[in-house]
Amino acid sequence: MDMLLSSPTLLASALASIGGEITTSHYIVLSALIFGVGLFGVITRKNAVVILMSLELMLNGANLAFVAFSRHHGNLQGQVFVFFIIAVAAAEAAVALAIIIAMNRVKGSVNLDDATELKG
Amino acid sequence: MDKLNLILLVPELLAVAAGIGVMLWDLWLPREKKIALSTASMVAAVVLFLSTFIPAVAEGGHAMGGTFLVDGMALLMKRAFAVTALFVFLISREYVEDLERGQGEFYTLCLLALSGMFLCASVNDFMSLFVALEVVTVSFFVLVAFKRRSTKSVEAGLKLLVIGSVSAALLLYGIAFVYGATGTVFFDELRADVVAPDFIVSTELVIGLFLIFLGLGFKTSAVPMHVWVPDVYEGAPTPVTAFMSVGSKLAGFVLMLRVLEVFGRSAAIAAELTPFLALIGALTLFYGNLGAIPQTNIKRLMGYSSIGQCGYILLGIAAAWTMGMSGALFYMVSYVFTNMLVFGVIVYVARATKSHDLDDYSGLARSNPMLCAAMTIGLLSLAGVPPLMGFVGKLLLLGSAFGSPELHWLVYVGLINVVIAMYYYLCVIKRMWIHDARSPAKPVAPMRVKIALGISVLILLAGGFAPQILEGLTAPAAAELGLPSRPR
Numbered sequence: 369m370d371m372l373l374s375s376p377t378l379l380a381s382a383l384a385s386i387g388g389e390i391t392t393s394h395y396i397v398l399s400a401l402i403f404g405v406g407l408f409g410v411i412t413r414k415n416a417v418v419i420l421m422s423l424e425l426m427l428n429g430a431n432l433a434f435v436a437f438s439r440h441h442g443n444l445q446g447q448v449f450v451f452f453i454i455a456v457a458a459a460e461a462a463v464a465l466a467i468i469i470a471m472n473r474v475k476g477s478v479n480l481d482d483a484t485e486l487k488g
Numbered sequence: 489m490d491k492l493n494l495i496l497l498v499p500e501l502l503a504v505a506a507g508i509g510v511m512l513w514d515l516w517l518p519r520e521k522k523i524a525l526s527t528a529s530m531v532a533a534v535v536l537f538l539s540t541f542i543p544a545v546a547e548g549g550h551a552m553g554g555t556f557l558v559d560g561m562a563l564l565m566k567r568a569f570a571v572t573a574l575f576v577f578l579i580s581r582e583y584v585e586d587l588e589r590g591q592g593e594f595y596t597l598c599l600l601a602l603s604g605m606f607l608c609a610s611v612n613d614f615m616s617l618f619v620a621l622e623v624v625t626v627s628f629f630v631l632v633a634f635k636r637r638s639t640k641s642v643e644a645g646l647k648l649l650v651i652g653s654v655s656a657a658l659l660l661y662g663i664a665f666v667y668g669a670t671g672t673v674f675f676d677e678l679r680a681d682v683v684a685p686d687f688i689v690s691t692e693l694v695i696g697l698f699l700i701f702l703g704l705g706f707k708t709s710a711v712p713m714h715v716w717v718p719d720v721y722e723g724a725p726t727p728v729t730a731f732m733s734v735g736s737k738l739a740g741f742v743l744m745l746r747v748l749e750v751f752g753r754s755a756a757i758a759a760e761l762t763p764f765l766a767l768i769g770a771l772t773l774f775y776g777n778l779g780a781i782p783q784t785n786i787k788r789l790m791g792y793s794s795i796g797q798c799g800y801i802l803l804g805i806a807a808a809w810t811m812g813m814s815g816a817l818f819y820m821v822s823y824v825f826t827n828m829l830v831f832g833v834i835v836y837v838a839r840a841t842k843s844h845d846l847d848d849y850s851g852l853a854r855s856n857p858m859l860c861a862a863m864t865i866g867l868l869s870l871a872g873v874p875p876l877m878g879f880v881g882k883l884l885l886l887g888s889a890f891g892s893p894e895l896h897w898l899v900y901v902g903l904i905n906v907v908i909a910m911y912y913y914l915c916v917i918k919r920m921w922i923h924d925a926r927s928p929a930k931p932v933a934p935m936r937v938k939i940a941l942g943i944s945v946l947i948l949l950a951g952g953f954a955p956q957i958l959e960g961l962t963a964p965a966a967a968e969l970g971l972p973s974r975p976r
Contacts, residue, residue, distance in 0.1 A: 392668075396668070403661055416646060419650055423653045426657035427656075429657075429661065430661045430663075433661065433665070434660075436668075437664060438667075441671040445615075445673045448615070449615055449663075449667070452619055453660060456619065456622045459626055460626055460629075463629045464629070467633050467645045468646070470642045471643070474636070474637060474639045483643045483646060483647065485640045485723070486647070486718075486720075486722050486723050487719070
């Protein structure tokens with residue numbers, strides 16, 4: 369745990385290199401921002417379709433991190449991983465849209481605030 | 489090492505073939521003969537169980553260029569998953585028979601989820617880890633929302649979907665960081681790297697591992713990602729709840745054990761992970777056990793109980809030495825029989841009363857003493873009462889945490905929670921044996937389920953009186969994992 373506090377953060381190293389060329393750190397900060405925007409969307413939005421879009425944003429943040437690290441290390445494992453993520457994300461989106469359609473049929477709404485049958 | 493070695497993948501390939509076979513056969517069968525699919529799935533589960541005993545598979549080794557590993561833990565967990573699936577097929581026969589449509593799809597999805605669980609037991613790189621996990625998760629998205637005309641079922645599916653996808657994204661981001669810190673996604677390379685003397689435990693690696701454990705915590709219902717559990721358990725069709733509470737949860741745990749096995753070799757990484765996992769374990773224990781107390785719906789109660797049980801296994805995982813691994817494996821195997829025993833009864837009581845109120849269980853002893861006795865033994869084993877298997881499992885897990893001095897507080901947390909859990913399990917037992925019956929329904933279970941429940945009761949007793957039999961299986965599997973054989 370204390371290691372987290374003692375070493376310089378990614379953000380700090382990225383800020384230090386501003387003005388120079390675009391480094392891996394820049395890509396990682398961008399990927400963290402995209403991931404964060406997606407996470408924020410999932411938490412704050414109520415429409416199931418918008419939540420699905422935000423989830424894709426989170427996955428794309430992870431994809432960008434993989435590709436950046438792949439370039440950084442000079443091996444292809446990260447890029448291959450991205451293909452797997454894209455394929456799985458497509459399968460997940462297909463199932464997700466089917467469930468959202470089923471939700472729209474039984475409730476007439478895709479708003480998560482209307483999903484209140486189960487609680488306690 | 490670089491060989492394809494497909495023979496090791498026979499259980500996985502058979503599971504996928506069985507799933508697709510059931511789906512195709514479903515197209516040819518007329519409506520009134522669909523029950524044959526249930527029999528076929530049961531046969532498939534037995535064949536899959538036996539397929540792990542094929543000498544070439546049981547011998548173990550690497551396949552697919554080192555991305556697939558069959559070791560003692562993988563074999564043990566594959567057998568546990570096959571038994572779980574068999575139980576699910578046994579108790580879901582009547583439920584599926586009543587469905588208007590989609591009978592074949594139900595069994596197909598269960599078998600495909602099972603193939604994903606098999607893969608989870610054997611993953612040896614982060615790519616297969618992610619894909620195996622998603623095979624299980626996506627199958628369960630559909631299974632949970634299976635009653636697509638029921639608002640509860642669809643709502644449960646949506647909740648599982650949102651939280652499941654968020655946790656998958658967290659897991660991926662964690663893997664990206666671990667890849668960034670180490671430059672490889674292959675476990676064999678990582679195992680060698682982390683023990684190298686010049687290995688530096690970087691911040692990215694630790695953040696990545698935390699995110700990975702959070703993402704896997706979704707499957708195992710560990711605390712920050714547990715919020716879906718009670719709702720989804722209540723809304724899902726009961727046989728699916730049974731499958732999810734055992735199969736999907738143990739798939740998450742076997743992945744946690746695998747990741748810990750790879751990174752826990754390095755004492756420096758283990759020193760970062762242990763406090764984190766111990767904190768999650770303690771929160772999970774308190775959340776599950778305190779949340780279960782006010783519940784009035786048996787499926788929600790089992791949902792909270794399942795969160796609580798997850799906390800005990802996290803105790804052994806946090807301790808991160810051989811005994812903790814052995815205890816976790818022991819507890820996972822005993823959990824299969826215990827939870828399936830309880831859900832076997834829940835399915836048939838719900839069938840008779842058409843609801844899941846805890847009130848349905850009042851006076852169950854008068855209408856069906858045998859089912860009531862089976863449920864009592866299952867609940868007592870979950871609570872950890874001495875002559876039963878659940879007690880030995882808890883003993884091993886608490887003992888393994890007691891080994892390291894900085895985890896003593898966690899042992900006390902575990903002991904306090906044993907008492908809390910005892911309270912709500914005993915409340916259900918009291919209701920069944922002492923209260924008067926509230927509903928006129930008389931639950932009955934078919935003969936095949938009675939036999940399965942009887943065998944589970946015998947296994948729970950045998951595991952309590954002669955734990956050395958199962959320990960003889962889990963201890964060597966845990967010793968193979970390469971974690972230190974003494975507490976840190």
